[in-house]
Amino acid sequence: MGTVFTPFASFGGGLLIGLGAVFLMLGLGRIFGATGILSGTVFVESREEMTWRLALIAGMVLAPGLIFAVTGSMPALTVPVSPAMIVVGGVIVGLGASLGSGCTSGHGVCGLSRLSIRSLVAVPTFMVTGAITVFLIRHVFGG
Secondary structure, eight states: OOOOOOHHHHHHHHHHHHHHHHHHHHHHOOOOOHHHHHHHHHTTSOGGGHHHHHHHHHHHHHHHHHHHHHHSSOOOOOOOSOHHHHHHHHHHHHHHHHHTTSOHIIIIIIIHHTTOHHHHHHHHHHHHHHHHHHHIIIIISOO
């Protein structure tokens, strides 16, 4: 299974994520960590924060529709695993984000830019763990 290299789309996506994180920090003083935002919606921490959390999640869910409205085609998406494995992966990511006190977006985008020591440890840990996982799945288990 090959990976398609998309430098312009990737740069644009990264730029938008960074701008979103900056605007969330400037506007509400909050960190953009997608898993934490979703978790704070499912396990309600504060009723006052529900509006911006739901708006952000709605934007993530509705963004492909906006792309379709602008370009006339949906973003290409290939998921080479079963829906059950997606659920299992989601649970594992949620547990990892909980144990790591944040997710890749919170640590990688916001934590590193704030020079957080915790994020400076977490991000390389995520990267090494991800590389090991990909190696094992693709080359050892033949997935």
